[in-house]
Amino acid sequence: MATGTSPRSCLKIQDLNVHYGSSYAVQNATIVLDAAKPLSIVGRNGMGKTTLCNAIMGLLPVTSGTLEFHGIDITSRSPDDRAKLGIGYVPQGRRLFRSLTTDEHLRLIANPKANGKWTIERIYDIFPRLKERRTHLGDELSGGEKQMLAIGRALLLNPNLLIMDEPTEGLAPVIVEQVVTLLQKLSADGIALLIIEQNLQVALQVADHVGIMVNGAIVEYLPSATLATDPDLQQRHLGIGVNNTSTQPKTAKAL
Numbered sequence: 001m002a003t004g005t006s007p008r009s010c011l012k013i014q015d016l017n018v019h020y021g022s023s024y025a026v027q028n029a030t031i032v033l034d035a036a037k038p039l040s041i042v043g044r045n046g047m048g049k050t051t052l053c054n055a056i057m058g059l060l061p062v063t064s065g066t067l068e069f070h071g072i073d074i075t076s077r078s079p080d081d082r083a084k085l086g087i088g089y090v091p092q093g094r095r096l097f098r099s100l101t102t103d104e105h106l107r108l109i110a111n112p113k114a115n116g117k118w119t120i121e122r123i124y125d126i127f128p129r130l131k132e133r134r135t136h137l138g139d140e141l142s143g144g145e146k147q148m149l150a151i152g153r154a155l156l157l158n159p160n161l162l163i164m165d166e167p168t169e170g171l172a173p174v175i176v177e178q179v180v181t182l183l184q185k186l187s188a189d190g191i192a193l194l195i196i197e198q199n200l201q202v203a204l205q206v207a208d209h210v211g212i213m214v215n216g217a218i219v220e221y222l223p224s225a226t227l228a229t230d231p232d233l234q235q236r237h238l239g240i241g242v243n244n245t246s247t248q249p250k251t252a253k254a255l
């Protein structure tokens with residue numbers, strides 16, 4: 001469920017406001033994320049989606065509002081604390097190091113003493129391509145490989161919530177399908193998902209519910225099936241039809 005309360009709520013955001021100077025970037029956002037029900041947030045460029053993610057992670061100060069994670073008030077917690085509590089973040093653009101290898105990226109995060117479910121070997125099991133590219137520098141990876149590495153790095157922190165900002169941006173269609181399948185598996189494995197997507201097909205495939213963000217506000221929560229079958233709604237809020245899968249014309253980069 002996107003709104004209301006549930007004993008299984010893992011993330012509860014109430015009336016969140018974020019400003020850049022005197023401009024609103026997020027306005028009165030309220031989100032209740034159930035651990036078992038992935039939620040996608042869609043919207044055109046510049047509507048405040050990345051700002052929302054950064055505020056949830058504590059990377060931006062909030063003007064007002066509260067954030068709770070599994071009943072703990074995290075509104076004033078540091079980004080590090082939020083990560084330690086179990087919120088994983090895959091930021092837009094992946095933010096990898098050009099001069100570190102795949103393996104070094106993962107070893108930087110992995111804690112061999114932690115008893116978490118995720119180890120480097122398990123990351124390589126789900127992404128065999130990354131294993132093949134373990135000695136390659138961040139700079140040398142394709143878009144899809146970078147995305148896998150960014151997801152792998154987030155998983156090594158053993159999150160129980162994963163926030164992903166445009167996970168399929170710039171990926172070739174075959175890689176997009178792989179990312180969708182992975183997200184569905186992670187959800188089935190018990191990881192809560194909050195997915196920011198410009199690719200409406202992906203948003204609808206991964207989550208049963210979708211929040212539509214317009215000018216910083218989440219103006220509507222809908223079952224994915226409703227948005228999928230309502231071209232007027234897609235046109236009104238996103239400026240597209242579902243067959244045109246992106247809310248913004250973009251050229252998928254080949255691998």
Ligand SMILES: Nc1ncnc2c1ncn2[C@@H]1O[C@H](COP(=O)(O)OP(=O)(O)OP(=O)(O)O)[C@@H](O)[C@H]1O
Binds near residue numbers: 025046051092
């Ligand atoms: N550091 C910043 N300083 C000032 N304004 C900003 C800053 N970052 C973003 N904005 C503005 O805040 C608004 C929301 O931006 P944001 O990046 O959150 O939107 P978005 O929906 O994620 O867009 P995109 O899909 O292009 O990533 C936009 O008007 C943007 O220009």
